[in-house]
Amino acid sequence: MKKFNKLILTTISILFTINFSYAENDFYKQALKKFNKKDYDEAKFLFERSIxxxxxxxxxxxxxxxxxxxxxxxxxEEKNLNTTLLLDPSNEDATLRLMDISIERSNYSEVKELSEKFVKICKDLCKENDRILESLKDLEPKNDS
Known part of the structure; x- marks a missing residue:
């Protein structure tokens, strides 16, 4: 009887884990579909459910x-980008987006720091760093000596 109860509990645990994983993945997939259709409110709700x-x-x-x-x-936006990088420090899309925010704020040192990090992690968006570096020229502090 003990073996039977243990088997049932193990089976229930496995089924719960499978169902849990499916639900998480399903919410993410549904959210992506909504996002791509520009249904941002519904996508936001589903991404939050996925989380x-x-x-x-x-x-x-x-x-x-x-x-x-x-x-x-x-x-x-910035809070979620920072969370993305906390969980996945090599996420080039999040790093690039934070660089754009820093440029808008004219935060030279932060852009420079993120740019140096970006060069090390970029795989698909490496050409974007040139755009960022070009923008940095306008922000770079001038040496008045």
Whole structure:
């Protein structure tokens, strides 16, 4: 009887884990579809649901940041980009987006620091660093000596 109860508990645990993973993945997939259709409110809700099931899902935080950019909420955009980088320090999209925010703020030192990091992690968006460095020329402090 003990073996039977243990088997049932193990089976229930496995089924719960499978269902949990499926729900997390399903919310993310649904959210991406909504995001691509520009249904940002529904996408935001679904990305948040995905995070409930997997709090370490860097991609959900990245897409939330993109949604907040569309809604012109810089504070939430930046918060979600920072969370993305906390979970995935080599996320080049999040790093690039933070660099753009820093350029808008004319924060030379932060852009420079992020640019140096970006060069080390970039794979697909490396050409974007040239655009950033060009923008840096306008921000660079002038040496008046």
């Amino acid at each position: 409930v099931f997997n709090p370490k899902d860097a991609n959900s935080y990245l897409y939330l940041a993109k949604i907040f950019k569309e809604k012109e909420n810089k504070r939430e």
